Amino acid sequence: MLLFRKRKSLGLESERKQLPDGLWYKCDKCGEILYRAQLERNLWVCPKCGYHFRIGALKYKEIMLDNGDFDEEIAPNLESLDPLDFPDYKAKIEKSQRKTGLKEAAIAGVGHMGGKKVVMFITDFGFMGGSMGSVVGEKFYRAAQKAIELGIPLVAITASGGGARMHEGIISLMQMVKTSLAALELEEAGIPYIVVLTHPTMGGVMASFASLGDVLIAEPEALLGFAGPRVIRDTIRQELPKGFQRSEFLLEHGMIDMVVPRTELKENIVKILDILEGNKENGQS
Numbered sequence: 001m002l003l004f005r006k007r008k009s010l011g012l013e014s015e016r017k018q019l020p021d022g023l024w025y026k027c028d029k030c031g032e033i034l035y036r037a038q039l040e041r042n043l044w045v046c047p048k049c050g051y052h053f054r055i056g057a058l059k060y061k062e063i064m065l066d067n068g069d070f071d072e073e074i075a076p077n078l079e080s081l082d083p084l085d086f087p088d089y090k091a092k093i094e095k096s097q098r099k100t101g102l103k104e105a106a107i108a109g110v111g112h113m114g115g116k117k118v119v120m121f122i123t124d125f126g127f128m129g130g131s132m133g134s135v136v137g138e139k140f141y142r143a144a145q146k147a148i149e150l151g152i153p154l155v156a157i158t159a160s161g162g163g164a165r166m167h168e169g170i171i172s173l174m175q176m177v178k179t180s181l182a183a184l185e186l187e188e189a190g191i192p193y194i195v196v197l198t199h200p201t202m203g204g205v206m207a208s209f210a211s212l213g214d215v216l217i218a219e220p221e222a223l224l225g226f227a228g229p230r231v232i233r234d235t236i237r238q239e240l241p242k243g244f245q246r247s248e249f250l251l252e253h254g255m256i257d258m259v260v261p262r263t264e265l266k267e268n269i270v271k272i273l274d275i276l277e278g279n280k281e282n283g284q285s
């Protein structure tokens, strides 16, 4: 019961709601009963109140890329080792693999958006909370290198409740440095880097590559930050303002550039890429 209450208070849905497989769904926010096909058509956004149901990396890939898939996947078979011999780590990886159909908490590849060639990198909350271990870091690094090699933009979509993955200890924390350097290399090479922050993006992921994009876009009402609101509240012993660390609050305070509903994400990213391309042709940076 305690665990259930804890998850609820963080605004994280249960596993059942993450991986919907029934015909009817009740919206967590407005309580509307929705038909699966209707939700699917609306990219898992409640047509009544705009609540964004959680979707996984494979779904984002499908809705964002022109053919619904990569033309070429980057390092598809990389799997985490267990460098610290951490209790139950291997079993947890295997469980996440079965649950998500992914090898690790991130996928990356080359594809097209609105006819434009891009590298896309996506993390999946369903795989150990989307936490960043050595494979997630390495995949981001390779995605950035691919974007530089091909001279095309990098689009990253993040969902990571856990930040760094404690099961890999310091190796996991080192991925913050590695991915931050990869983002710096993108900047030095003049490669556009766009980040889409989805609910939740926290900890070491938010504190490294997820906050280093040229343009930071967030889905509505996503929880985004380093430490969670409850930790901050208990540390400073003060009530936090309404909507603290949610997308809209961060937009208002200048931490992100745009809040865009999932149904309009692709067209907006294509528009931004158009503008950035235009600037490049005109010799501006």
Ligand SMILES: [Zn+2]
Pocket (backbone or CB within 6 Å): 027, 028, 029, 030, 031, 032, 046, 047, 048, 049, 050, 051
């Ligand atoms: Zn709703």
